[in-house]
Amino acid sequence: MNTTDTTFNRTEATPIDWAKAACDSLVSSFVPGELPPANRWHYHQGVFLQGMLALWEHTKDAKYLLYPKAYVDHLIDEQGNFYFSRDELDAIQPGLLLFTLYKHFQEPRYRIAMEKLRQLFRTLNRTAEGGFWHKDKYPYQMWLDGLYMGGVFAIKYEVEYGEAGLIEQTLHQEKLMRTYMSDPATGLLYHAWDEKRQTPWANMETGCSPEFWGRSLGWYGLALADFLDALPADHESREQLTLSLGNFATALARYQDEASGLWYQVVDKGDRPENWLETSGSALFVYAIVKAIKHGYADADGSLTKAAKHGYQGLVNRMKFDEQGRFVMPDICIGTSAGDYTNYMTRPVCENDLHGVGAFVLTCVEMDGIF
Secondary structure, X not given: OOHXXXXXXXXXXXXXXXXXXXXXXXXXXXXXXXXXXXXXXXXXXXXXXXXXXXXXXXXXXXXXXXXXXXXXHHHOOOOOOOOOOOOEHHHHHHHHHHHHHHHHHOOHHHHHHHHHHHHHHHHOOEOXXXXXXXXXXXXXXXXXXXXXXXXXXXXXXXXXXOOOOHHHHHHHHHHHHHHHHEEOOOOEEOOEEEOOOOOOOOOOOOOEOOOOEHHHHHHHHHHHHHHHHHOOOOOOOHHHHHHHHHHHHHHHXXXXXXXXXXXXXXXXXXXXXOOOEEXXXXXXXXXXXXXXXXXXXXXXXXXHHHHHHHHHHHHHHHOEEOOOOOEEOOOEEOOOOOOOHHHHHOOOEEOOOHHHHHHHHHHHHHHOOOO
């Protein structure tokens, strides 16, 4: 029996208890600026700290607001200057933290930094139809990841500051992905698409990468869900987005592992012995399914609710605690580029990677009251 077996009651723990355990573990392990990768404006920290801010909104415990603030303040000076990559959508995602911080603290540097990130959309390279390259080092490629990394920020920016065109631009990205990256047979989307068919993984006919990678699909579902959270209630695209998210959630549920409640690293190939159950994508899938239901997608037979509960229980069953009683999330795939099946199978796994802990915290907050 380890330390936490006497202090954390798994049987009675609520989703919020789990979210607190996850956040508190990393808070006790890292000062904000040292969250890995240390001293960088990076989406790994952004995803985790977005989860922490969601927990703050739910509990109003100030420590879950002040820790993200300390991370941001470590990197952005009083004049709003900070170092960030200017050729990739990933750099925009941590900017989501600034909406909450500016609203709550009204520090001008947060607003200045938001404007700098907004300007990236003017300079990022695009495909012939206006799709953002994921990064300059991946020319002519759109990745599912990018829809979340840049899209939620853009929609929130237009809603908050009245700058027309950013919502339309974002929804155009999603439409391009549905057009070029969707697979009608499975209802899933391929990780990436190469307009020029230049990269080794690109299908010469479709331009798509060959596999359905879990976490990339998770980013897509997270994006659709958060778009619906951010869009005005009367926006004309809400119906289509709700349908897309609901159909996507239904497709995911078909590939859920019956025994564990989780999903595989390559989602549709769970019958292969080298494939493995991955936690970060599984957490994002539960989030997407719950949000589809909350946004009004019909779950007449309760199958989606069942899948979400089974997935959540599968996640908490996997969680561990170390000898100091700190939460540990295992089986998280490290950062991964698009590629073939072998690429995904040979990626290292780790514990408490921020991709996974952030996804888990976001999911726990959404599950509160459902489980």
